[in-house]
Amino acid sequence: MNSFKLPPTGLRFEKIDKRYGGLYALRRVTFEIAPGECVVLAGRNGSGKTTLLRVASQIVRPTAGKLSFPGRDTAATGGNGLHGRPGYVAHTTMVYDELTAEENLVFFAKLQNVEQPVERAGELLREVGLIDRRTSPVRTFSRGMRQRIAIARALIHRPSVLLFDEPATGLDPTGIAWLANSLRELNKAGCTIVMSLHGESEISTLATRAVRLDAGAVVDDTNSGASLRSILNFGVA
Amino acid sequence: MATLFANSATLLGKELRTEFRSRELLTTTIVFVLMVVVLFSFTFDPSTAESRRFGPGLLWLAFLFAASLMLQPCFLREQNNDTLSSLRLAVSDPFAIFLAKVGANTLFLLVTELLMLPIFAVLYNVPVLPELPWLIVVLFLGSLGISVAGTALSAISAQARMRELLLPLLLLPLLTPVLVASTEVTVGLMDREPSVQWKGIGFLAVFDLVFLTALWLFGEYLLEE
């Protein structure tokens, strides 16, 4: 995760709608994230944070509107779009329980044309502290370890954008400290980070910007003057 | 293009590795086909002439039923931990996901069928050795057709309710042409004077091509969220 510079990439949401039947999970969401920013998405459960992250990761196709990544230049990444897709960490690990940690990472590395996939997998396992469990099937992992393998999978292709759905879930204080440090390093290397959080924590201190969602719409943004604190603690004095 | 095949190969490797570790799909499918073939033999008097005429049809029907069960976990298991999303994020062309699964499913069906062939030959007194190469051809083309349609429909049924009943319901009428053509070719090959039904083989190839193309054109929508 260290000692390299990522091509700066931002995100632009233009009038994004996501409708499920009659229910709008996202309504005309429009804002832009500058390359290298560390942004917190705040909001209650059901406010649309997860849906917005899934749209940003391109897993979910918006009903209307446009998503773009200003600044991303495939030529700069060696022509194979290596840093192309955002890295995405969700509530589930998105890896195969029956395969070992190493097999999973090598598999995802190969799919994304990562050079020297085995070495890269080893490197990440070391970074997330799972190197001595490399040959264990993921189904034997604890909650904290599952979070870490999910992070490793998301970072395997050195993404220039990282999307993180509630990063602190399932981690103990040591884990949270480690994660905060890792995210700090990534951000320093130029990775744009967007994460959804419930409230303040060591991780939220990394944020330079916050956007609050309510019922699928953007209701507050530090860019328009609101304070980071107030957005994270909405409703609390 | 190269990435498509490379990705498909990587994905196919994963499918095979997962299956050979647990072997649960293969064993249950083989046992199921065996049961159906034996049960069928109780429903008519298996004199050699009748066996030659009805046997192949019953065999293919058994394969069809087995496939409609075997294909259910295909996309269902990707719902565990939402691995379908990570696959979609990782591959540049979603068709690779389908190619790999079609390849794996065809292989599993073929292995099942080849294991069943000697048992079928013994139970129904039908010779399979003389025309074995051609039998393998029709088994391959038929299984490919079953896999292509089955994998596509499995992606659909995984997103609906009552998926265990739904997949056979969607798949069996759709595979009628494969059942008819494969049976005809197999009957010809198991006849007293074996013959190769070129029309049937060509027809199966056309079926496979039509549905592979449809899967290529519409696959990404099957996986869409």
Place this chain on the structure above:
Amino acid sequence: MTKRLLLGIVALLLVIAAAYASLYLAPEERTMGVIQRIFYFHVSSAWAGFSAFLICFVANLLYVWRRDQKYDWLGVSAAEVGLAFTTVVLITGPIWAHPVWGIWWTWDARLTSTFILWLLYVSYLLLRTLVEEPDRRALLSSLFGIFAFLDVPLVFGAIRWWRTQHPSPVILGGANSGLDPTMKMVFFFSAFAMHILMIFLVMERYEVEKMAGEVEVLRREVEVV
């Protein structure tokens, strides 16, 4: 509103006229007698049903491409109407066969293929009942509808080539070769009348589906609040 009503009246009149023509204007067929007159009804229903399924196919393609709900409404309307006409074909077949040949079902190639067609579109409708979210339902059923329609020529082809070897009474008999000119005229008039009826029914069903769709949107919005 009045345009549809007018079309409905026209359709009714045409069908009545076609019925009259089939019963009184067309000459009696030499071998089968009066019962043969059902042919006008039976075959025109088949053609109208098939045209309805063609409309469904086009609507399915348009939905996948455009994602406009109205194409989904059109698709399900056309499928239901097509199924209704196909059911008529499957019922009039035996009604014709029994007095003429003394058997209820003839395994005639066309009738058998129509049965599979019927099963395919029943599955299409069944799939729809098993997916709750409207956009997902529309997408999945459109994709299945596309696969089903691509299968139809393959079904008809396979059954025609390989399931009409043994001598079996063919519903159309010698009717296709050298139809009496009056018979031909009555037939095409019946087919025309059936098509107008089909279009009217599809339009009516579309309006119902449109209303249901709008109600569902409102209901879901209210439920959230």
